Amino acid sequence: MTVSPSHDARTPIGQRRVARGLNEIFLGVTSKNFPGQILAGITLLAIAIPEQLATAQLAGVPAFVALIAFITATLVFIVVGSNPILSVGADSTIAPLFAVAILKIALPDSGQYYSLVAATALVTGLILVAIGLLKLGWLADFLSVPIVAGFLSGIGVIIIVHQLPRVFGVTSGGSSVVSRLDSLAHHLSHVNAWSIIIALGTLAAMMLGERLNARLPWALGAVLIGAVLAVTLSLSSHGVALLGTVTVGGPTWRLQWFSLHQWSVVATTALTLVIVIMSQSAATARTSADEIGVADNLSRDFFGIGLANAAAGLVGAFPVNASPARTTITRLAGGKTKLVGLTAALGALALSPLVTYARDIPLASLAGVLLFIAGRLIKVHEIRQVYRVSRAESVLGVIAWLGVVFLGVELGLAVAVGLAILEQTWRSARPTMVVLGRRDGTTSWEPLHVHDVHLVAGVTALLFERDLFFANAGVFRRELYDALKKYPKTKHVVIDAAAVSDIDYTSLLSLAEIVSDLANDGISFSLARTDALVKKKLRSAHSKYLATIQLHDSVDSAVTHALAK
Numbered sequence: 001m002t003v004s005p006s007h008d009a010r011t012p013i014g015q016r017r018v019a020r021g022l023n024e025i026f027l028g029v030t031s032k033n034f035p036g037q038i039l040a041g042i043t044l045l046a047i048a049i050p051e052q053l054a055t056a057q058l059a060g061v062p063a064f065v066a067l068i069a070f071i072t073a074t075l076v077f078i079v080v081g082s083n084p085i086l087s088v089g090a091d092s093t094i095a096p097l098f099a100v101a102i103l104k105i106a107l108p109d110s111g112q113y114y115s116l117v118a119a120t121a122l123v124t125g126l127i128l129v130a131i132g133l134l135k136l137g138w139l140a141d142f143l144s145v146p147i148v149a150g151f152l153s154g155i156g157v158i159i160i161v162h163q164l165p166r167v168f169g170v171t172s173g174g175s176s177v178v179s180r181l182d183s184l185a186h187h188l189s190h191v192n193a194w195s196i197i198i199a200l201g202t203l204a205a206m207m208l209g210e211r212l213n214a215r216l217p218w219a220l221g222a223v224l225i226g227a228v229l230a231v232t233l234s235l236s237s238h239g240v241a242l243l244g245t246v247t248v249g250g251p252t253w254r255l256q257w258f259s260l261h262q263w264s265v266v267a268t269t270a271l272t273l274v275i276v277i278m279s280q281s282a283a284t285a286r287t288s289a290d291e292i293g294v295a296d297n298l299s300r301d302f303f304g305i306g307l308a309n310a311a312a313g314l315v316g317a318f319p320v321n322a323s324p325a326r327t328t329i330t331r332l333a334g335g336k337t338k339l340v341g342l343t344a345a346l347g348a349l350a351l352s353p354l355v356t357y358a359r360d361i362p363l364a365s366l367a368g369v370l371l372f373i374a375g376r377l378i379k380v381h382e383i384r385q386v387y388r389v390s391r392a393e394s395v396l397g398v399i400a401w402l403g404v405v406f407l408g409v410e411l412g413l414a415v416a417v418g419l420a421i422l423e424q425t426w427r428s429a430r431p432t433m434v435v436l437g438r439r440d441g442t443t444s445w446e447p448l449h450v451h452d453v454h455l456v457a458g459v460t461a462l463l464f465e466r467d468l469f470f471a472n473a474g475v476f477r478r479e480l481y482d483a484l485k486k487y488p489k490t491k492h493v494v495i496d497a498a499a500v501s502d503i504d505y506t507s508l509l510s511l512a513e514i515v516s517d518l519a520n521d522g523i524s525f526s527l528a529r530t531d532a533l534v535k536k537k538l539r540s541a542h543s544k545y546l547a548t549i550q551l552h553d554s555v556d557s558a559v560t561h562a563l564a565k
Contacts, residue, residue, distance in 0.1 A: 044329060059098070091323050163199075432479070480514065492559070526549065526551070
């Protein structure tokens with residue numbers, strides 16, 4: 001009997017993901033936790049509104065566009081994404097990245113700038129969608145925790161430097177951190193005291209509120225107080241800059257065809273954003289999934305964030321990212337389901353007509369919000385912890401930090417990742433050979449320096465701690481011969497190959513030469529605990545020397561067999 005394919009099998013993968021996502025929106029919602037999930041959504045909304053308005057300033061786009069980005073990205077992600085509480089929207093980490101890059105080829109506050117930003121979101125989204133569909137979520141593993149911590153810390157510093165002019169109420173220019181600080185230094189004689197008070201007051205309110213009760217909308221309250229003070233005290237007449245007119249609108253088609261040079265800038269900027277989004281989203285998704293006890297599916301999350309970016313580009317917004325700050329707030333507020341994001345998105349949609357009244361919000365208030373967020377990105381404590389465990393890795397984190405600050409995001413991240421790859425390659429190419437002995441009265445073989453572990457006469461047992469490949473084949477041979485010089489009465493060599501999961505052709509040739517040399521000296525050679533792939537390659541090599549290697553399930557059985565023979 002012929003069985004016809006199921007409807008699910010015949011449905012395109014994108015449609016299947018959407019259908020599954022729609023079914024998951026209310027997954028885990030019960031009559032008991034429903035009020036709590038709604039409250040968590042309101043809490044998320046309260047922190048999202050001022051943060052999105054502030055991020056719009058970083059991105060160089062109209063304030064209302066940030067809300068469009070948040071609503072669009074949130075609705076798309078809760079349908080197709082995996083993590084139930086991951087908050088996707090305008091993000092202060094990536095906003096300076098695409099703004100600085102696009103401003104090199106387009107005038108600020110121009111139609112061309114907005115079009116290029118929307119195109120960057122679309123291209124970024126398409127790349128992330130491809131990564132998600134191809135299940136390449138593992139690519140995020142190439143960015144280690146120390147490098148991500150250093151990278152985010154560098155972004156935090158950049159955000160702070162960009163906001164200092166608004167904190168002090170002065171103008172500033174320059175594209176790099178150093179040039180902006182230099183420009184700021186020349187304007188310090190025009191510092192506005194009210195701007196400083198409002199910015200630091202907003203920052204203090206958020207820091208204190210986080211300690212008292214992180215679930216309450218401290219950011220929104222601080223921004224509203226700043227707006228009330230600006231109106232009642234006429235602070236604009238005292239030099240305090242306000243957000244200004246906020247035009248409420250809807251989705252806008254901004255995409256157009258650009259020149260080859262413009263497309264190249266869009267493409268390179270999108271690739272940079274993909275790296276940043278993958279690293280930050282992976283860290284945020286994994287942490288939040290662990291904390292609420294749900295399964296982690298990075299490939300699906302990347303697909304969701306990619307589709308959110310593509311949608312943001314199509315509605316005329318800008319690139320979006322998973323936010324560690326908003327996700328943390330969601331978790332602290334008790335959020336555990338996608339109903340939280342749905343509540344926040346629909347709430348933002350309902351309140352969007354009222355955003356026009358945000359015109360009286362001081363820019364210093366929004367700067368205070370961004371200072372708080374930037375402070376959470378600077379991972380001094382985490383890098384200090386890394387230093388206690390591994391100084392080499394902490395140095396990589398600091399290099400990423402300083403590289404992003406002084407060399408720029410792209411070059412700084414590239415240098416740090418390059419050094420990490422070199423460092424890992426060096427470790428793989430320079431492994432150590434551990435001499436093993438048998439624990440008295442047992443069949444257990446352990447490092448020789450352990451108490452009650454001794455050599456067995458005539459046997460040299462060694463543990464090689466890495467895969468065998470062309471870069472360390474010479475090290476393997478040298479370490480083995482050095483051990484034989486140390487133990488000249490050796491008649492049997494046993495290699496514990498538990499850590500060798502693969503072996504390449506160069507290493508096979510080197511291993512055949514080693515077996516040949518040992519045979520000429522009357523020394524047997526055995527491998528213990530050999531991986532199935534290594535066994536297969538040994539058999540397929542068709543070498544008469546490799547064919548003589550005895551393979552055993554344990555070091556002790558290999559030694560026993562060698563001594564008996």
